[in-house]
Amino acid sequence: MINKKKEVTDKNKIEEILKKAIWCQLAMTDGDQPYVIPLNYGYRDNALYIHCAKKGMKLDIIRKNPKVAFNVTLDDEYLEGLLTMKFQSMNGTGKAYIIEDEEGKREALNCLTGHFGAEPVYHSAKSLNTIVMIKVEIVETTCKISYMD
Amino acid sequence: MINKKKEVTDKNKIEEILKKAIWCQLAMTDGDQPYVIPLNYGYRDNALYIHCAKKGMKLDIIRKNPKVAFNVTLDDEYLEGLLTMKFQSMNGTGKAYIIEDEEGKREALNCLTGHFGAEPVYHSAKSLNTIVMIKVEIVETTCKISYMD
Numbered sequence: 001m002i003n004k005k006k007e008v009t010d011k012n013k014i015e016e017i018l019k020k021a022i023w024c025q026l027a028m029t030d031g032d033q034p035y036v037i038p039l040n041y042g043y044r045d046n047a048l049y050i051h052c053a054k055k056g057m058k059l060d061i062i063r064k065n066p067k068v069a070f071n072v073t074l075d076d077e078y079l080e081g082l083l084t085m086k087f088q089s090m091n092g093t094g095k096a097y098i099i100e101d102e103e104g105k106r107e108a109l110n111c112l113t114g115h116f117g118a119e120p121v122y123h124s125a126k127s128l129n130t131i132v133m134i135k136v137e138i139v140e141t142t143c144k145i146s147y148m149d
Numbered sequence: 150m151i152n153k154k155k156e157v158t159d160k161n162k163i164e165e166i167l168k169k170a171i172w173c174q175l176a177m178t179d180g181d182q183p184y185v186i187p188l189n190y191g192y193r194d195n196a197l198y199i200h201c202a203k204k205g206m207k208l209d210i211i212r213k214n215p216k217v218a219f220n221v222t223l224d225d226e227y228l229e230g231l232l233t234m235k236f237q238s239m240n241g242t243g244k245a246y247i248i249e250d251e252e253g254k255r256e257a258l259n260c261l262t263g264h265f266g267a268e269p270v271y272h273s274a275k276s277l278n279t280i281v282m283i284k285v286e287i288v289e290t291t292c293k294i295s296y297m298d
Contacts, residue, residue, distance in 0.1 A: 022227060023234065025220055027176035027185035034183050034218040036176035038225075038238055069183040071174055076187075078171060083265050085172065089187055116232050 008090075008143040017072055017090045017143065018043045022115055026050065026136070027069040028061040028096075035061060041136075042112035048094070048136040049108040059098065059132060066096045068136055090143040094136040108133035157239075157292040166221055166239045166292065167192045171264055175199065175285070176218040177210040177245075184210060190285075191261035197243070197285040198257040208247065208281060215245045217285055239292040243285040257282035 008014065027036040035057065042049040048070065052058050062068070069092065076087040099105050105128045110120040112133075157163065176185040184206065191198040197219065201207050211217070218241065225236040248254050254277045259269040261282075 023225065025174040025176075025185055025187075025222075027174075027183035027218070029178040029181055029183040032178055032214050033216050033242065034176035034178040034185075035240075035242075036174055036183075036185050036218045036220045037240060038174075038220055038222045038236070040234065065181050067182050069176070069185045071185045071187055073174075073187045076172065078265070083262055083267060085189065087187070091184075091186060093182065093184075113232055116227070118232060 006144045006146045008145050014090055014141050014143045015043075017074055017088055018048075019115075021072045021074050024048065024070045024072045026058075027071075028058065029065050029067065030061045040112065040115075042108070042115035044111050046138045048138070049111045050134040050136065051109065051112055052132050052134060054130065054132050058134070062096045062098065062134065067093070068096050069093050070136065086146060088143075088145045090141055092141040093139045095139060097135045097137065099133040099135055102128055105131070105133045108135060155293045155295045157294050163239050163290050163292045164192075166223055166237055167197075168264075170221045170223050173197065173219045173221045175207075176220075177207065178214050178216065179210045189261065189264075191257070191264035193260045195287045197287070198260045199283045199285065200258065200261055201281050201283060203279065203281050207283070211245045211247065211283065216242070217245050218242050219285065235295060237292075237294045239290055241290040242288045244288060246284045246286065248282040248284055251277055254280070254282045257284060 023038055023040045025036050026039050027034055039050050071091050073087055073089045078085050099108050102125055106123050109123055172187055172189045174185050175188050176183055188199050220240050222236055222238040225234055227234050248257050251274055255272050258272055
């Protein structure tokens with residue numbers, strides 16, 4: 001980060017952003033081609049939990065290359081007349097794992113819905129069989145608060 | 150895109166999103182490691198124009214691999230109790246070029262500030278020498294409106 005004045009290193013503040021936001025931008029790499037999509041997530045114990053369909057581009061890419069990056073931006077606001085913005089933004093890198101086992105999927109799905117304030121429920125094996133859950137283990141984070149560059 | 154009901158293919162609608170939003174998430178790839186950051190942009194003639202410092206991670210990565218991806222998400226709103234969101238989101242891939250010439254930089258910077266509603270100004274060679282402008286030529290776009298998955 002070039003502008004150190006905007007850097008936030010407090011782990012609690014970074015975690016606060018991860019807990020407050022409900023969606024992130026997840027970046028993957030297919031060969032030398034990056035790919036980025038917005039996704040809802042749940043957060044627990046240094047990991048993001050993401051839901052996806054049983055087939056699709058995300059899974060295809062992650063199976064080949066589990067290295068991911070993500071950004072969570074909150075409270076973005078254009079400062080009228082100043083040609084700049086206020087925001088809180090955290091960046092991370094991580095490693096994606098496809099959760100295969102039923103209990104792991106159940107917990108991951110409850111973590112995701114819990115992030116929206118829902119109480120945990122017992123998802124049946126049949127319903128869990130229709131989805132895939134991905135765990136993104138967070139490797140590194142950086143955080144910046146104030147203006148976008 | 151798995152859910153074709155949410156897909157938008159109307160080029161005018163996609164361009165409308167690009168014109169309305171003022172920041173995007175830009176993803177790059179450094180070797181096999183993706184990287185994604187939020188950035189303000191200007192849009193003109195199928196290209197995004199981005200400002201950056203004269204050195205930094207963005208430039209280092211783009212010099213090695215100019216393939217980028219981006220996402221612009223607008224009007225995101227959590228639908229209380231539904232465990233889902235409303236949004237308009239467009240994804241793109243592109244090729245990044247570092248603009249080297251003075252006049253090219255001037256036009257690119259005016260495109261960026263014009264996106265915020267500012268009138269074009271004559272930026273001096275001295276001031277342009279302190280920044281770098283990047284052009285992202287858009288290669289492909291997809292667009293989805295409604296719920297986030």
